[in-house]
Amino acid sequence: MAVAGRYDCVTKTPMGTMKGLMTVVPGDGDTFTGTITGDLGSLELRDGTIAGDTIAWKMTMTSPMKIELDCKATITGDDLAGKIKAGFFGSMDLLGTRAG
Template sequence: MANVDGAWDCVIKSPLGDQKAVLTVNSTGGSFVGNMTGAMGAMDVEDGKVDGDTLSWKMNLKVPMPMTLDCTARIDGDSITGSAGAGAFGSFPLTGTRQA
């Protein structure tokens, strides 16, 4: 299993511009807990899963409108790449690096 734990400086490229946030990951076996905190507030990770070097999770967005984001990301060393799915609004690229 890849080392997925830590704090990740992330950017989600959304229609509202680049959304910078910190994703925290604390894994136990095939699951993880954590949160994502940025300018639009904090969201807890829900249903966090770890499969090798791949994470998947959901977050309930409150601003600018309530919706559930379905996220997946792959860890490669100190880099994270993936996407945040926003239902009918599409999917937005997620990239980032592990904090030192």
């Protein structure tokens, strides 16, 4: 799977720019799991699906408040670009580059 790997990511949030390392682990068929670890700790990537070069997943942020995050990104070569939908906070840009 071309989308598997680790990505150095940056998310533009209402609290400022957050950095993290996202790990995408292939599952059965067109599924994946993983984590993103960064400024706010570690979050599990769940319900991950793959459609071509597009991945989608959910996360639950617990700090500074609990909120469900719906995420979608396209991976082109070593670059990742997408959006994180965070309830009433709206959508946040997610950018990443495959980590070496």
